[in-house]
Amino acid sequence: MIVFEHVAKRYAGGVQALADVNFRLEPGEMAFLTGHSGAGKSTLLRLIALLERPSRGQVLFEGRNVGRLSRRQIPMLRRRVGVIFQDHKLLTDRTVFDNVALPLHIAGLSFGEIKRRVGAALDQVGLRDKSGMPVPVLSGGEQQRVGIARAIVAKPPLLLADEPTGNLDPALSEELMRLFCTLNELGTTVLIATHDLYLVRQLGRRTLVLDHGRMVDDTVPVPPGSTGPEVLR
Amino acid sequence: MSAAKAIRAGFRGWLRRHAYSLLSSIGALVRSPVASGMTIGVLAIALSLPLGLYTALANLSAMNTDLERLESISVFLDAELDEDRARRLASSLSTSPDVLTVDPISPEAGMRELAGATGLDDLELGEVPLPWVLEVTPAREGDVGGLAGRLRALDGIDQVIVDLGWLRRLEALLGVFARLVELVAVLFGLAVLFVIANTIRAEIQSRHEEIEVMALVGATPAWIRRPFLYAGFWLGLFGGLGAWLLVRLGLWLLAGPVRDLGASYGTPASLQAPPAELIAALIIGSGLLGIAGAAVAVSRQLHRINP
Numbered sequence A: 001m002i003v004f005e006h007v008a009k010r011y012a013g014g015v016q017a018l019a020d021v022n023f024r025l026e027p028g029e030m031a032f033l034t035g036h037s038g039a040g041k042s043t044l045l046r047l048i049a050l051l052e053r054p055s056r057g058q059v060l061f062e063g064r065n066v067g068r069l070s071r072r073q074i075p076m077l078r079r080r081v082g083v084i085f086q087d088h089k090l091l092t093d094r095t096v097f098d099n100v101a102l103p104l105h106i107a108g109l110s111f112g113e114i115k116r117r118v119g120a121a122l123d124q125v126g127l128r129d130k131s132g133m134p135v136p137v138l139s140g141g142e143q144q145r146v147g148i149a150r151a152i153v154a155k156p157p158l159l160l161a162d163e164p165t166g167n168l169d170p171a172l173s174e175e176l177m178r179l180f181c182t183l184n185e186l187g188t189t190v191l192i193a194t195h196d197l198y199l200v201r202q203l204g205r206r207t208l209v210l211d212h213g214r215m216v217d218d219t220v221p222v223p224p225g226s227t228g229p230e231v232l233r
Numbered sequence B: 001m002s003a004a005k006a007i008r009a010g011f012r013g014w015l016r017r018h019a020y021s022l023l024s025s026i027g028a029l030v031r032s033p034v035a036s037g038m039t040i041g042v043l044a045i046a047l048s049l050p051l052g053l054y055t056a057l058a059n060l061s062a063m064n065t066d067l068e069r070l071e072s073i074s075v076f077l078d079a080e081l082d083e084d085r086a087r088r089l090a091s092s093l094s095t096s097p098d099v100l101t102v103d104p105i106s107p108e109a110g111m112r113e114l115a116g117a118t119g120l121d122d123l124e125l126g127e128v129p130l131p132w133v134l135e136v137t138p139a140r141e142g143d144v145g146g147l148a149g150r151l152r153a154l155d156g157i158d159q160v161i162v163d164l165g166w167l168r169r170l171e172a173l174l175g176v177f178a179r180l181v182e183l184v185a186v187l188f189g190l191a192v193l194f195v196i197a198n199t200i201r202a203e204i205q206s207r208h209e210e211i212e213v214m215a216l217v218g219a220t221p222a223w224i225r226r227p228f229l230y231a232g233f234w235l236g237l238f239g240g241l242g243a244w245l246l247v248r249l250g251l252w253l254l255a256g257p258v259r260d261l262g263a264s265y266g267t268p269a270s271l272q273a274p275p276a277e278l279i280a281a282l283i284i285g286s287g288l289l290g291i292a293g294a295a296v297a298v299s300r301q302l303h304r305i306n307p
Helices: A041-048 A071-079 A096-107 A111-124 A140-152 A170-185 A197-203 B003-031 B033-070 B083-094 B107-118 B144-153 B165-206 B208-216 B221-265 B276-302
Strands: A002-010 A016-025 A030-035 A056-061 A081-084 A158-162 A189-193 A206-211 A214-220 B073-077 B099-105 B133-138 B157-161
Touching: A002 A041, A016 A041, A016 A206, A030 A041, A030 A170, A030 A197, A041 A056, A041 A158, A041 A189, A071 A081, A071 A096, A071 B208, A071 B221, A081 A140, A096 A111, A096 A140, A096 B003, A096 B208, A111 A140, A111 A170, A140 A158, A140 A170, A158 A170, A170 A189, A170 A197, B003 B033, B003 B221, B033 B165, B033 B221, B033 B276, B073 B083, B073 B144, B083 B099, B083 B133, B099 B107, B133 B144, B144 B157, B165 B208, B165 B221, B165 B276, B208 B221, B221 B276
Parallel strands: A016 A214, A030 A189, A030 A206, A081 A158, A158 A189
Antiparallel strands: A002 A016, A002 A056, A206 A214, B073 B133, B073 B157, B099 B133
């Protein structure tokens, strides 16, 4: 699904965000991306959704070199990648329904179809009864779930989440993670950037660790109760 | 799915996307009624100036044509010509196609007019011999200068007096005025373009987060651009409509004074509204100007979102 080959990203001004990053994520896989703040987690996600282009190396998504896509091809790529942002990136002057419906309006679906699919997505995140509400009256956790509903409503094969539990209390965080696991079980490939190591350890999924722009670890932590980590590479 | 079916489905999707942009652009205008209202007001005033000037020019030209019709040629006959010959000449002239009417004025009538105009009585004027005079009114679209020349060449005619000078000056003045209207129309058309481009630019800046979100969930540049183009179209369209209403209001306010002015000259006078085609062209044209202004503003901003 995703292949990084010797990927480096250097921003204007000389900040080296990523250096020689290599990894593969197979279709149907779910993985966490961890590391200290500023380690390059967000940059790595932004390279996949083509919010940035790599300075060196190549990023492959579904076998295609993302960095080589022309401007005209960017929207089609982004429709196949659902992205959940830490700051939600919702339209605050619209209702929950309108926010979630946006990707479907862009795809030009009929209103009946949009209504059905938005309803289903809101069901999945447990917000069906908030459909007609304006976004600002929702709590932080609810807004994050609206963002998730928007990311999954068009059923993209890949879901990227950047610190989805950033500002949430532990109970809500766990609930969100369980939602991601469910989506993954339904066939979506999921990559989550987080620094919530406790939750990562709990779930026992593959974990990629970034440190100063370098991939320093690729492990599957053993959930509490088992013994010793298993190294994949 | 067959090819025809796919095309139909694609067309339906295209229609839906346009309907969505159309409605969301109106929604954006309605959500900020004060700002939209002020912009539309500025556009309406800017557009009402050329339209108002044009209306004034059209009315003055119409009045000028009326004046031309009232213009007459004074034909002074030789003093020895008697009434009989004068009347025969008059009737033969009136059959000419470029002559509308011929009005013979006898020496006595001429004397009375002269006495009335100068305040002198018959005695003082004494035995000044006045000739018969034919007041010739040219046909509406005739060549007055040519007609006067031909009259001069006729037998028994002493003098032909045509005072076209002031009419020519008026015509020249109207020509200057017409060019002025064109200039003002071009200038204010540009003003409309800039006002709309700037309004849309401000709108884009205040909505840059929304634009970013749309780009992030896979909107094409065309999709992002469309509501702004529609917004520009609406601004231009409503501005044009407003200009028309302003001109109508102006005509209504002027109708009374103009009627009084006409009454003082003894002719019914009224102002003509601009023709419907011009109004339609103005409204649609300003809508198109709106699209052009918005397109300028949007394309500058879109380049920054997609790397």
